[in-house]
Amino acid sequence: MEREYRSLVSTDDLSDSDLRDIVERGVAHATGRAARSLPLEGDVVGVFFEMTSTRTRTAFSAGALRLGAQIVPFGPGDLQTNTGETFDDTGRVLARMLDVMVIRTGRTQDSLAAWAAQKNMATVNAMTQEEHPTQALTDLITMQARFGTVEGLRVCYVGEGNNTAAALALALTRFPGVVLELRTPPGYGLSAKVRARAEALATAAGSSFAERHDMDDLPQSLDVVYTTRWQTTGTTKPSADWRQDFAPFQVTSRLWEDSPQAMFMHDLPAHRGEEVTADVLDGPMSMALDQAENKMHSAMAVLEWCRGVCPKATR
Structure with a gap:
């Protein structure tokens, strides 16, 4: 054949x-x-x-x-x-x-x-x-292997609206019942094109998509907290003070206060002490190495x- x-x-x-x-x-x-x-x-x-x-x-x-x-x-x-x-x-x-x-x-x-x-x-x-796109497929495989399904998962992505975030938004929103919320630093969010497409996909699939540029009123009862490193491969930041903009978006254990069962995902490589603290990345809720194998x-x-x-x- x-x-x-x-x-x-x-x-x-x-x-x-x-x-x-x-x-x-x-x-x-x-x-x-x-x-x-x-x-x-x-x-x-x-x-x-x-x-x-x-x-x-x-x-x-x-x-x-x-x-x-x-x-x-x-x-x-x-x-x-x-x-x-x-x-x-x-x-x-x-x-x-x-x-x-x-x-x-x-x-x-x-x-x-x-x-x-x-x-x-x-x-x-x-x-x-x-x-x-192949990172997003890896992420979906990791979620389905862990939870048995992608549908209905509650996911919060924290960090830059980079190519990983874009692919995640364009893939995860196609599953019914999914709640995906992005928290990105001001000026470092998804492109308008990707955001509009993700919103359209969410409407068609019966999922939920939102993006905010602060860390207030974080969603509760999350299944997954996801981040990526702040310095995306092959890119530079437009502002010399970009680390100040990103500092409030570090993933720390406080994100688990209202979501104690949430799993942590990171597409690696990771910089401990920047986008995520070591206790989260290396902790019992981390799926980062499973994600890498996947x-x-x-x-x-x-x-x-x-x-x-x-x-x-x-x-």
């Missing part, structure tokens, strides 16, 4: 059915319920990271190998884009040789459009300026979806 080539540039590329298929499959990989097989045997997966990465790069490399594919790794100085070849031409050439290209870049999401349009290569966005399980599910061999979720 001929395999498909489907690209994942944004969570918006996924139908609701696709989203749930990937999450269910990722949970199956994470819990050992996925049958041992090599569905990508014969495939070649390129792994191109123009920016640093520990978890995502390792996850896709290890995940592709575990699924039977071979990998071709590219570093930031390896391709002829450094000598003037256009990004689009590079994508057209690679599509003649690779089955999947996983890419992290400081470019805009639109820059991946020509790559994703190739008929014989799937493109996976492993992080761009605007969105980190990057590989998410990567495997994404690769299977891209090639049309991801099983359908039971509904």
